Amino acid sequence: KYLQKERGVKKRKQDADVINNEFSIFDPAIDEGLLKEERSCYMFAHDQIQYGAYSLMLENERARLHHQIGHSILGKMADDHVSDLLFIAVDQLNRGEIFMEEEHGKMKLAKLNLKAGEKAMLLATFLSSASYLEQGISLLCDDHWEKYYDLSLHLYSLYAEVEYCNGRFHNISLTVKSIFAHAKVY
Template sequence: MAHRVSTLECTKTGFLLVQTQMIFAFQAFVKAVSGLGIPMVLFLDDLQWVDTASLDLMQALIADSESTSILFIESYRQNEVSIDNCPFSTHLEDLKATAKFIEIQIANLQKKDVNEFISNIICEPQPSTKSLSDVLYRKTSGNVLLVIQLIKSLWDEGLLWFSYRRKHWEWNSSLIELKKVPDDAADLMAEKILHFSPDLQLLLKKMACLGSQCDTSILCLLRGGCKDHNREDNYSMSTMLCDLDIAIHEGIVKKAGSKYIFAHDQIQKAAYELIPKCEQSKWHLRVGMQMLRTCKDEDLDNILFVIVDQVNRGKMHITEVSQRIEFAELNFLAGEKAKASGVFSSAALYVEQGIGFLDENSWNDYYQLWLRLYTSCIELEFCNGNFEKLAEVLNCIITHA
């Protein structure tokens, strides 16, 4: 036992060294950029979803006394941050205790702001746009995303138009007043997506399963079977790109380099919620399986996390023993990859998921895989300081050794 503890200490030291080196390298990079005599602003968005490894890096940057020319702007949704389930809430408490910061509450637009916003969009004086902005404000309560999408919807439906004869914008206030507007921006986005071709709808739903953005190379893996989940089809690369151009034109997605990004997380939510809730886990599994079966062997490592994350969300639908063993192995590989990067918390989750794919006979039928997963679990729980879990796993290994 003493030898085993000594080995774990060495393992933990090695892992922490990797993590420390990564933080140090990033600190050096930030200092080099901000040391040019020009103040640097670092804007971090949607931090309600931040992981612990990223938080550790943020804390190190904020606490660095030598970095004096940096302004950190951290954006998050207050209603999605709670003490119970969000690591960012602990970060906020630490900031209040140790750092100088200003908290700014961002609310919906006021009525006058909506009018100014509309006036700027259609280049008409504010007195002229007041009748339109008043209607939009009543229907959206000043939600800026709803305002933007509602204006686009009015244009599409011919309720807002440009008069070339009179050389200014016109609208039908009475018909706009009668128009039903969803309370949620996601519902309005869903209506727009449902007007797209079936191919594009299906592609956007698959993309939504992956999150807020997706690389073109991954979309290429997902385009097969777009007309029907159960068969491949001739949905060509060129057709897919043309469809995505339509989505870009309609403001659903935007393109940055090789990535396609949902223009807003509410749009991603809208596309995802077009999948019936009872089917969502199956969709994640299909997406993961499709990526795994269509990617080249040499590309697997680059998208390993993406595949494993998708499969894990649909693991309850995997019943074949051979598939469960395959995905236990993939989770082990993902855990090793995360561990090598010093992200111990994520690595532990992958290993735990891998163990979850095994049944009570796996220690006998697939002993080497079983032992690798449990041994890795011990190392990671030790690094994470979860000693109760470590003791539980260690006892399980001793029992079956």
């Protein structure tokens, strides 16, 4: 038992050493004043430094990073609980959407955009709601009315409703025409 405990202590010490070595790569940036450490987190010292670092990344690297961040945030959310993190997660996933090549992943993101659109609508942030719903519609596959009728109908119907609230009547007309063209029941 003592030997196991000693091994556990050694293992934790080794893990701590690895983590310290990993974070030591930030030391030169901290010394130069580019990064600062606050409560065991590293932050850019100024927004312009963060913007500069971000702009140096290739566009597909940025999209991949947003995709990973979105999935990480989603993993921290409870499945049955629609939290404020939903907006952050969906925004990140939308920015990394080019990495969603499979239909299943796109439909999952379309559903998340629907949830975010519904929540934004409840908060009376109709422009945000329209943006989420429009993004959800854009993710639908070509034959979405046949394969994903309920999702399509829900996205299009809410989009028409929120665009009414936004006073964008031209968008309503196009959306309602699409709904009527594919409706199964009147």
